[in-house]
Amino acid sequence: MKKNVLITGTSTGVGLESSILFARNGYRVYATMRNLDKADELRKKIKEENLTIELLPLDVTNIQSIQSAVQTIIEKDGRIDVLINNAGAGFAKTTEQSSEEEIRSVTEVNYHGVVFCTQALLPFMRKQRSGQIISITSVGGLVGQPFNELYCGAKFAVEGFMEGLATYVSNAFNIKITNVEPGGIATEFMKSAVEKTTGDDGQLASGEYLPIFERYLAGNQKRANESKEQVYQTGLEVAEVILKVAQNEDPPLRVRTSKWAEDFCQLKTQADPDGTRLVSQIKDSFL
Incomplete structure (x- = not known):
């Protein structure tokens, strides 16, 4: 029997x-996105390869949209085996120069969307006594970075949410939890982040922040030029890691997707790289 997987944010x-x-x-894939008008590339692949993929509208910032997509799948197939919380939006800007709307938006998409999608699936996974929830976070969910503090804060929140959830739903209901933590990805993600968050002058920072930002950009460019192949992965390379997690009978709480990501997070993760020891300790302490 084919397993059903619901994936958010599948347009690119x-x-x-x-x-x-x-x-x-x-x-059997249920590929969801906020706007199905952006599904042309996926539709092309479905037709070319006769893939078992159904497209559904799902806006992770809209609870009714989430519930409607989930209900459609349940009515059709009766179960959802894997949820991949992938939808997210980059954001790079100083806290001081960010608007209230921007702050709420980056949190809504990157954190609340994960919580509400997970909340919508849990009753069905609990009832079927099986399931897997894979959330695509980031090295930014472990390590705060300049001009990314609002984005990192939302990803830190996802890490904490999933870590807490893993301490009791895994044993009680056989629901496996994993955070997949990429580093740089060679997709439209960062380009979109910059385009969405630059001000009228085309800068992410101004005033006294500008010299710091210019050093930040120069450092990023230097690292990219020196080690582009090591830093930046393709979307497919990250997807291959996600598939391995889904196929793992006993997946870890955390997995980085590249050596660069592993090295970048080492000071935070060296005592317990995949989170397994900590989850075990929390279970022993509280349960």
Whole structure:
């Protein structure tokens, strides 16, 4: 029997590549996105390869939209085996120069969307006594970075949410939890982040922040020029890690997707790289 997987944010990048890869590997994929007008590339792949992928509208910032998509799948197939919380939006700007709307938006998409999608799936996974929730976070969910503090804060929140959830739903209801933590991804993600968050002058920072920002940009460019292949992964490379997690009978709480990401987070993760020891300790302490 094919496993059903619901993936959010599948119009481009990791979500698009994951939808195709999971379908190629025998999953029935429900590929969701806020605007199905952006599904042309996925539709093309479905037709070319006769992939078992169904497109559904799902806006992770709208609870009714989430519930409607979930209900559609349940009415059709009766179960959802894997949820991949992939939808997200980059944001790079100083806290001081960010508007209230921008702050709320980056939190809504990157954190609240994960919580509400997970909340919508939990009753069904609990009832069927099986399931897997994979959230695509970031090295920014472990390590705060300049001009990314609002984005990192939302991803830190996802890490904490999933870590807390893993301490009791895994044993009680056989629901597996994993955070997949990419570093740089060579997709439209960062380009979109910059385009959405630059001000009228085209800068992410101004005034006294500008010299710091210019050093930040110069450092990023230097690292990219020196080690582009090591830093930046393709969406497919990250999707391959996600598939391995889904196929793992006993997946870890955390997994970085590249050596660069592993090295970048080492000071935070060296005592417990995959989070397994900590979850075990919390279970022993509280349960």
